Amino acid sequence: MEMLNTETNRTSSEQLSSAAPTARIAIVGSGHVGSTLAYALLLSGLSSEIVLVDTDSARAEGEVMDLNHAVPLSRETRIWLGDYEDCASATIVVLTAGANQHPGETRLDLLQRNMVITDQVVSGTMKHGFKGLFLIASNPVDILTHVVGKLSGLPTSRVIGSGTILDTARFRHGISRHFGVDAHSVHAYIIGEHGDSEVPVWSLANIAGMRLDDYCIAHGLVFDDSTRDDIFSKTRDAAYHIIHRKGATFYAIATGLVRIIEAILRDQNTVLSVSSRVENYLGINNVCLSLPTIINRQGIVRQLHLNLNEQETAALHRSAETLQNAFAQTSLAKQ
Numbered sequence: 406m407e408m409l410n411t412e413t414n415r416t417s418s419e420q421l422s423s424a425a426p427t428a429r430i431a432i433v434g435s436g437h438v439g440s441t442l443a444y445a446l447l448l449s450g451l452s453s454e455i456v457l458v459d460t461d462s463a464r465a466e467g468e469v470m471d472l473n474h475a476v477p478l479s480r481e482t483r484i485w486l487g488d489y490e491d492c493a494s495a496t497i498v499v500l501t502a503g504a505n506q507h508p509g510e511t512r513l514d515l516l517q518r519n520m521v522i523t524d525q526v527v528s529g530t531m532k533h534g535f536k537g538l539f540l541i542a543s544n545p546v547d548i549l550t551h552v553v554g555k556l557s558g559l560p561t562s563r564v565i566g567s568g569t570i571l572d573t574a575r576f577r578h579g580i581s582r583h584f585g586v587d588a589h590s591v592h593a594y595i596i597g598e599h600g601d602s603e604v605p606v607w608s609l610a611n612i613a614g615m616r617l618d619d620y621c622i623a624h625g626l627v628f629d630d631s632t633r634d635d636i637f638s639k640t641r642d643a644a645y646h647i648i649h650r651k652g653a654t655f656y657a658i659a660t661g662l663v664r665i666i667e668a669i670l671r672d673q674n675t676v677l678s679v680s681s682r683v684e685n686y687l688g689i690n691n692v693c694l695s696l697p698t699i700i701n702r703q704g705i706v707r708q709l710h711l712n713l714n715e716q717e718t719a720a721l722h723r724s725a726e727t728l729q730n731a732f733a734q735t736s737l738a739k740q
């Protein structure tokens with residue numbers, strides 16, 4: 406029975422190697438985002454084991470077969486089609502299962518559908534004694550991060566939402582394009598909801614430590630409100646534009662997830678804009694949203710206290726309220 410499919414079966418693939426020191430990453434949901442994450446992770450060589458779990462086991466098995474054929478050409482990695490028992494011993498379980506947005510739908514519109522799936526994934530994994538970290542990408546990611554924290558009972562530090570890592574990358578890309586400077590030299594963050602109420606922190610955005618206004622004065626450039634609005638609206642609405650054209654977004658989020666996994670596995674103390682439970686932050690409590698956050702092997706180390714201006718503080722409060730109102734619609738709100 407267990408040898409029916411030697412390429413994808415857990416038991417037979419476990420027999421392939423018992424030697425590798427393990428960083429097991431379990432990916433629950435092997436659709437666009439999950440399979441792209443698995444591929445990016447394989448190429449990165451960061452994890453020695455990748456487990457895919459999906460209710461559509463035929464599709465997931467196809468992904469596993471395809472990925473395994475890339476192993477001889479890339480990095481030695483054990484990849485198999487698994488179950489929640491395999492998730493329980495993973496270092497990180499990544500949640501990429503669930504419905505994605507159809508054209509015109511907001512991320513918050515996905516809540517009811519993806520709550521049910523999240524419940525199944527968390528209870529299935531916790532039942533087998535999971536003690537690792539959850540990394541959530543499914544939308545609405547901030548609410549589902551809150552939900553996973555509640556359902557799993559894990560410490561806040563071990564439940565991380567991909568949050569605005571993607572929006573921050575899009576924002577840095579937009580600023581980089583405008584100024585003609587490599588995005589790696591642009592430091593700027595999107596905070597709050599991964600969604601329509603997200604907040605651009607213009608006041609702290611800088612190129613090589615120079616705030617954008619100072620950079621413009623020093624180099625005789627103009628950076629007016631309409632240019633800012635244009636860069637931000639292209640950032641905030643990027644998913645709508647991409648989904649309209651190709652039905653889903655996956656390369657950039659998969660790359661962002663790999664970056665978070667790298668910060669965890671390599672114990673890097675990296676600052677990334679991810680979503681996690683917020684308490685006592687400028688008067689904001691009991692909500693998951695994104696802030697620049699130090700991440701290492703323990704998960705969330707600390708959310709950075711930004712010196713926001715009045716307008717940004719007010720916008721962050723509005724974003725937190727949007728998320729609190731959405732969470733209040735869930736059955737977990739009163740627990």
Ligand code: NAD
Pocket residue numbers: 433434435436437438439458459460461464501502503504505506515519522525526541542543544545546567568571599653654655658
């Ligand atoms: P998809 O439809 O391509 O894949 C979803 C997969 O989940 C499918 O293979 C499906 O069979 C599986 N699934 C459904 N219920 C399941 C369950 N109970 N257990 C295991 N697997 C289950 O969708 P996608 O494009 O990969 O998007 C996945 C999620 O990621 C969506 O919620 C989407 O909105 C979100 N997303 C988030 C970001 C971000 O920045 N956080 C970016 C892009 C997409």
